Amino acid sequence: MSCSWMILVSxxxxxxxxxxxxxxLEHTFSVATLSLPRICxxxxxxxxxxxxxxxxxxxxxxxxxxxxxxxxNDSPYNVTVHWHGVFQRGTPWADGPAMVTQCPIRPGxxxxxxxxVAGQEGTLWWHAHSSxxxxxxxxxxxxxxxxxxxxxxxxxxxxxKTVLLGEWWNGDTVAxxxxxxxxxxxxxxxxxxxxxxxxxxxxxxxERTNRIAKFKVRRDxxxxxxxxxxxxxxxxxxxVAGHTxxxxxxxxxxxxxxxxxxxxIAPGQTIDALMTTDASPGRYHMAISSYQSAIPFPPMxxxxxxxxxxxxxxxxDAAATANAASPVLPVMPVPNDTDTAHGFYTSLKALxxxxxxxxxxxxxxxxxxxxxxGFSSCQPIQTQCNRSAPVVLANxxxxxxxxxxxxxxxEAHYRNTPDGVYTRDFPDQPPLxxxxxxxxxxxxxPLASTxxxxxxxxxxxxxxxxxxxxxxxxLVGLESHPMHLHGFNFxxxxxxxxxYDGVEDGAGKLNLVNPQERNKGAEVAVPTGGWAVIRFVAxxxxxxxxxxHLDSHFGIGLAMVFEVESxxxxxxxxxxxxxxxxxx
Ligand SMILES: *[C@@H]1O[C@H](CO)[C@@H](O)[C@H](O)[C@H]1NC(C)=O
Ligand SMILES: *[C@@H]1O[C@H](CO)[C@@H](O)[C@H](O)[C@H]1NC(C)=O
Ligand SMILES: *[C@@H]1O[C@H](CO)[C@@H](O)[C@H](O)[C@H]1NC(C)=O
Ligand SMILES: *[C@@H]1O[C@H](CO)[C@@H](O)[C@H](O)[C@H]1NC(C)=O
Ligand SMILES: *[C@@H]1O[C@H](CO)[C@@H](O)[C@H](O)[C@H]1NC(C)=O
Ligand SMILES: *[C@@H]1O[C@H](CO)[C@@H](O)[C@H](O)[C@H]1NC(C)=O
Ligand SMILES: *[C@@H]1O[C@H](CO)[C@@H](O)[C@H](O)[C@H]1NC(C)=O
Numbered sequence: 253m254s255c256s257w258m259i260l261v262s263x264x265x266x267x268x269x270x271x272x273x274x275x276x277l278e279h280t281f282s283v284a285t286l287s288l289p290r291i292c293x294x295x296x297x298x299x300x301x302x303x304x305x306x307x308x309x310x311x312x313x314x315x316x317x318x319x320x321x322x323x324x325n326d327s328p329y330n331v332t333v334h335w336h337g338v339f340q341r342g343t344p345w346a347d348g349p350a351m352v353t354q355c356p357i358r359p360g361x362x363x364x365x366x367x368x369v370a371g372q373e374g375t376l377w378w379h380a381h382s383s384x385x386x387x388x389x390x391x392x393x394x395x396x397x398x399x400x401x402x403x404x405x406x407x408x409x410x411x412x413k414t415v416l417l418g419e420w421w422n423g424d425t426v427a428x429x430x431x432x433x434x435x436x437x438x439x440x441x442x443x444x445x446x447x448x449x450x451x452x453x454x455x456x457x458x459e460r461t462n463r464i465a466k467f468k469v470r471r472d473x474x475x476x477x478x479x480x481x482x483x484x485x486x487x488x489x490x491x492v493a494g495h496t497x498x499x500x501x502x503x504x505x506x507x508x509x510x511x512x513x514x515x516x517i518a519p520g521q522t523i524d525a526l527m528t529t530d531a532s533p534g535r536y537h538m539a540i541s542s543y544q545s546a547i548p549f550p551p552m553x554x555x556x557x558x559x560x561x562x563x564x565x566x567x568x569d570a571a572a573t574a575n576a577a578s579p580v581l582p583v584m585p586v587p588n589d590t591d592t593a594h595g596f597y598t599s600l601k602a603l604x605x606x607x608x609x610x611x612x613x614x615x616x617x618x619x620x621x622x623x624x625x626g627f628s629s630c631q632p633i634q635t636q637c638n639r640s641a642p643v644v645l646a647n648x649x650x651x652x653x654x655x656x657x658x659x660x661x662x663e664a665h666y667r668n669t670p671d672g673v674y675t676r677d678f679p680d681q682p683p684l685x686x687x688x689x690x691x692x693x694x695x696x697x698p699l700a701s702t703x704x705x706x707x708x709x710x711x712x713x714x715x716x717x718x719x720x721x722x723x724x725x726x727l728v729g730l731e732s733h734p735m736h737l738h739g740f741n742f743x744x745x746x747x748x749x750x751x752y753d754g755v756e757d758g759a760g761k762l763n764l765v766n767p768q769e770r771n772k773g774a775e776v777a778v779p780t781g782g783w784a785v786i787r788f789v790a791x792x793x794x795x796x797x798x799x800x801h802l803d804s805h806f807g808i809g810l811a812m813v814f815e816v817e818s819x820x821x822x823x824x825x826x827x828x829x830x831x832x833x834x835x836x
Contacts, residue, residue: 274317279322284304288301292444332354332381339741340367341739387442413477453562454562455561476526480521489584495530499523506605611764622647647702648811653707653810745767747785
């Protein structure tokens, strides 16, 4: 008896060892309505949350592990979850964007997301990918180096802290968004910015002063801060008074260590930064304030809190008197400090280490794609829309993107039945060549006019190397757009202001040696009134959205989809859909 038990144990140990110590991690996400206190207003509001918490649970894995998440939708809304930055190679049905790779999980139903986190290490995150629900449905996804593998390519930290930056509305964001859609009036700005779900002590609402995140630290230690910008529409400046950072990774790609006292982080991005607690022991504010990239600078609505949101970094080994004092507040950049934002983004370079991915040196498919806003008129389904006023629509190459309604794009691709779902005519070039960033074009209504939204894809053959120039336009306003590509990391090989000039800016000027590898370009990709050149290899068959990670722009069409054809083998083909894939 005991002998066969011994054999069984060693058999299990052998099989664990033979799969290079990869684990299967299983979680259940129960999505339901939660009542939470409003910020600076009396009473509670109902929000949608995972497992009764905002932010939701942290998923922790090691490189190579398989992650299995059972999502049970007990909310009254349709839900999907996106694993932001996970390549999903071989698991395109688990990517999550509603109507791109799956129909939503309807109220009362469930779906299991199953994927492997291979070839990526660092900080990623997960969030709802259906409507504005991600305002409260989000959490961290941390990938540590494989057990027994070489550890971090930087000094091992003494501890780590997860810092989730968010935006909060005193209301049900799904209801707010559906009203905004039917009226054509943009969503109101957030009521507060948050750090780990809390606004901090600078908001002028005494009854809530206790709602502040606290990070306890010991002196002379090094902490790894895993900073995630989960906000829907706001890029942030991030500082901790009296402390500096060494940035070591962004979007789960290692970077050359970069010393700075300010971090700039756009919606969707993550930054891993080391912070040494070498200040005089006491209490310090961690603060975020908004980076407003738009030109003209948008009028801030009455009551908008332009002040910083805060958390406290508290030295546990400080004298009681030091910790009784008010925390020291860092001096934040002004909201339109584009120099600081651009300086931060252009300073990041990929870390040169063995086995890292490198930029494709040849290009099969070249695209120049304008990214910006335009005007249109109300769509028939916008029932409460003012039909004599223009509505703002966003577009890429003058195509405003609409999600299909009856079947997901990936299902239509897999069954080869695109008719009525999408067309393969997303243009490689802008339909009209003009002086894209000329400020003289601001408000040029004829050029800014955008046709009805449609569902166009760019089809790529398996393994094609793609170079895409993303060019901001001035038609409605210059603005930085954090462009996010699903299914791939891309390399940012060049960026600049004004109009991209293939002769001046191309060829010899591209960084093909150590460009940053990201899953979204953010200010990197499309600086305000500028351009960025990205490259990637289409080695992941499926349907992959590329869109602005400002939800206010995604909702009005700032998106397109790459249709990547299957390769010659079973491993390079889209697998059959899982049996529990939600149906529309
Ligand atoms: C308001 O939210 C808090 C925190 O979730 C909860 O403890 C409290 O019971 C709620 N109050 C009401 C009236 O729902
Ligand atoms: C911003 O902070 C200043 C200084 O503390 C304060 O006077 C002002 O009322 C704050 N604004 C808001 C909207 O809270
Ligand atoms: C930033 O905004 C202020 C007004 O708030 C304006 O005076 C200043 O010129 C702006 N700076 C830049 C670089 O646009
Ligand atoms: C509708 O838009 C027109 C043109 O901008 C404006 O004059 C009118 O007041 C608007 N009507 C309503 C009800 O807002
Ligand atoms: C975009 O297309 C519309 C027609 O749908 C056209 O009127 C407009 O001039 C175009 N603008 C650009 C910048 O291509
Ligand atoms: C795809 O590209 C990789 C790397 O260049 C190569 O090893 C592989 O053979 C290619 N596969 C196909 C089907 O082209
Ligand atoms: C939920 O999704 C289903 C299937 O796609 C759709 O028919 C329904 O209209 C959606 N409901 C809401 C409230 O969006």
